[in-house]
Amino acid sequence: MDRRRVVVTGMGTVNPLAHSVDEFWAALLAGKSGAAPITLFDPSGLTTRFAAEVKGFDPDAYMPRKDSRRLDRSTMLFWAATKQAMDDAGLVFEDGDPAGLRAGVVCGTGIGGIGTTQSQIDVLNNRGPGRISPLAIPMIMSNQAAGAVSIDFHLAGPSTCTVTACAAAANAIGDAAEIIRRGVADVMVAGGMEGAVTEFAMGGFASMKALSTRNDDPEAASRPFDRDRDGFVLGEGAGSLVLESWEHATAREAHIYGEVSGYGMSADAYHITLPRPGGGGAARAMQGALDDAGIAGDEVGYINAHGTSTPANDATETLAIKSVFGRHAQRLPVSSTKSMTGHMLGGAGAVEAVIALKTLVEGVVPPTINYTTPDPECDLDYVPNEPREVPVRRVLSNSFGFGGHNVSLLFSSV
Template sequence: MAERRVLITGLGVLTPLGNTVAEFWEGLKAGRSGVGPITHFDASKFTTRFAAEVKGFNPEAYMERRDVRHIDPFAQYAIAAAKQAVADAGLQITPENAERVGVLIGSGIGGISTWEEQHSVYLNRGPSRISPYFVPMMICNMASGQVSIALGAKGPNTTVVTACATASHAIGDAMAIIRRGDAEVMIAGGSEAAITPMGVVGFCAARALSTRNDDPQRASRPFDRDRDGFVMGEGAGILVLESEEHARARGAQVYAEVAGYAMTGDAYHITAPAPGGEGAARAMALALKDARLAPTDVDYINAHGTSTPPNDAVETAAIKQVFGDHAYRLMVSSTKSMIGHLLGAGGGVEAAVCALTIRDRVVHATINYENPDPECDLDYVPNTAREAPVRVALSNSLGFGGHNACLVFRQA
């Protein structure tokens, strides 16, 4: 029996560059930065005082007012992006098909703002004042849970928590669910809302963040010699995935095919990548094998590209290990240069970028690339978007704990 093909038929995003796919994509192509001073809270005493925040989000556009205060922002973001994606796909979820429509949305950190608020209540007002909604608002699986409730999707419903690789694992696992016939449609991706005092100070303490407080918009500079850490972002990226048979039967639009997926583990360190990028390289090679493609078939890589000194050099080494001489013919760019690192949501937004790149034949730039690093010597599409045909795109997501995920997208 032939393996079922899985197609992308809908996209939804909430990002620091815009709260719709169209607004986000135009911002990316124009090379705009979504980074600025933190406004969610007073960060004046923090070593890093800027981030890439979602701006102007109105949750009541996507859910009832009475529900908003009982749903953490990370799940609100997931609901918004999922509803966008389903509308974009023209998908009707009905009692007749609901059991064949599933949800797989992850979050690396979950409801951290709820945790912080309720901890303050506990300290200042005592245990009797804790909200009964505390646990349901905090737990990471609630993005999937709330989306399934909001949409009436009764098929496979689960979640993934693998730090910065979360959304890519979610999309890959959702593809596998469709391939084996357990669902016809999966709503998949990631969501994150961790620009909170403890979220930011935790990464500050780990010395993972850029400290360019005098020039925030130029702080995220993947592969640049002077990179000094990542910029925190937030938002959601959700895809509607369908079996080819289901999509063609209803005449759905198709962005691209999810052609391959693989995941590996570094078994090395809780935050640092394995030297030489061995785990990332294996993930890329295995994803290409899953897609039945050769390295020379790939036109574009949407890099993990965090703007940290270790990641960018290691990822570059991993790409060269897998692609050999072809690495120097690839276009490689980092979405994070404009929207920061969306943590568990990053892979979802970047998967959407790959689909749009294939559709529109435009590769967005890596902005703030000014000073080449000898250890990062590939074509990073510096500073200006490029029109180019892209038939095959690859997306890397590499998470704390040594979690590596790679997705391969192909023109359908």
Template sequence: MELKRVVVTGLGAITPIGNNVPDFWENLVNGVSGAGPITHFDPTLFKTQFACEVKGFDVTKYLERKEARKMDLYTQYAVAVANEAVTDSGLDLENEDLNRIGVIFGAGIGGISTFEEEIAQYYTNKEKGPRFNPFFIPKMISDIAAGQISIMYGFHGPNYATCSACATSTNAIADAFNLIRLGKANVIVSGGAEAAITPGGVGGFNAMHALSTRNDDPQGASRPFSASRDGFVMGEGGGCLILEELEHAKARGAKIYAEVAGAGLSADAYHLTASHPDGLGAKLVMRNALEDAEMKPEDIDYINVHGTSTPVGDISEAKAIKEVFGEHAFKLNISSTKSMTGHLLGAAGAVESIASILAIKNGIVPPTINYTEGDNDENIDYNLNLTFNKAQKREVKAALSNTFGFGGHNACAIFKKYAE
């Protein structure tokens, strides 16, 4: 069968550097860090006392307070970014077949704050018997954001959540892309949300030695590819893309940000939390995405890397890029926007896909901030254009976005400039 073409017609973002897409993009291009002292809880006794928190989020812009209380913060972020993306898409829902509009929206962790609060309440008052909020389970589970979005709009198409740690929302985009090009839906709301800046979230990642402990310099802590990097910075928020079948989009006169060219999936099959030192899974996922898109390495202009600012991960990804792209690797722009947003875990793929799409639309590559000094490891070749510290203007015809998750899950999406 002939596969249908898929385009992006709407975007929504809530991030530590902006609570909508225009603000997010402006701060991204200007190299603004979203890091600061943790305010969600008292972190005094924690090894890491800072994170990239969302600032000034007002859920009542999107939901009545009574409804919001039935949702964990991650679901509130999901509903908010879906609202922005659906509005941005210009879909006339009164004249759409809602059976042909789906939602694939994931979370790597889900309602961890709800879980912590309910369990703490139980153990504090257990002598009175078990007393749990009736919304405890639906607030906690990681599929509920997709359900809540479909309920909000009456979308009856394919509806489920992806969960693959930090690759979660790229998996959601890949699944949405595949279902639309197979003709299973006209439109799919895809993306991810996360709100794991909690005692359990920060404490758990601290116990694994995964987080930066640069408490004296939060804004400079996420420093991908710098020798002094010491772990990632936790972020939160959400990202949403409206994926749409091309002819459906054209028929309604939709604006088109970019075309989804292809997607790749792979597994490291190596370690619970560490990427393969030789980047085997990373190489495979990028090659799979290029093959799916029927593109050559030379067709890519920009790579938004996973680039978490961990000692091993940055090395293995840089090595994989050199091996996959060969000499063309030195003609690419490469950047890690996590240097500004922190690591949004299950929402990272959607937010970084938005950054990649806007790089195509605006002809600007956002920077990798906080670079100070090179690593002596030979696998990080500083002849690569890692877009250090300042955005660069260039025509971006195609961009590739990498996401790698604990468990060895790898997902990659390729977007390209739309042409008839």
């Protein structure tokens, strides 16, 4: 029996460049950067004092304050992206709706409600354990977003959470597609979020020497594959997709953006933060996605790279792409949109899935901005600085996480 096909019928995002898919796409094609000096807290004690924040986000625009105040910022970002995606898909479930029993959610995150963690640890240290908020645990737990979305959108089928660092949202989309393929759900909300622009998380990443320190020019700091890259730029944001079985989507004549046709996973099994030299783990994830879709490498028309702008990732990912695609790698456009959005950690894979699907629909590939000086170790076509019209029918999106998690998703036109 052929496996069930899974298609994307709704998309939403809140990220450093925009609060909607259409505005986001326009900003990407314009090559805008979302990086700027930090405004969410006083960063003066940090070595990196800029980030790609979500600007002007007002939780109260989405729900009454008595409810929004009980959700961590990261959860609110996913909630808002999901509202857009559900509206876009034209799907509404009521409480107790039998159709809602076959609809679910998978939401990925890197470090969940870390903003609440930080503020409540302040309470613990300053006022003692008796003054910790009764909402602290629900707001900190990494599955809060999946829980909140299942409650508010009445999704009573499978509801779960992937926590695989920067691969989390890609895992969420892949796992949600598998749940539909298994036949236990017809509709799945899938995506990820991060709201980690906090003093605690920035301090931790800074101590790892993972962040760019280009404080004098934040917009130029995320420069994937460029010789002068010096670390990633922390971003925040969320992406959410509505996945449906082909049968469910076509029966209701839903608009279809594309198909989730391949899901590859591997582990580096090497080091908790460094990629395995040579990129063998990343290569196996990409090959896994191609095999899952049953296609050859030369059918892929664009890769949305993980491309973090760290010295190690970008060189290793380049090697991995070359090992999988061979000669086709030299003709294959590869860009890192993290040059514009910064690195949204657990949200990145979902926001980049939105980009992959838009690329299929629009026939335009977004650029890698800030690309000025080639690096001998990074010798692919990174679509430097300007978007390019390229009709593509198959797009690969890479997401690799601390812990050695490698995930590749293949999206195809239908």
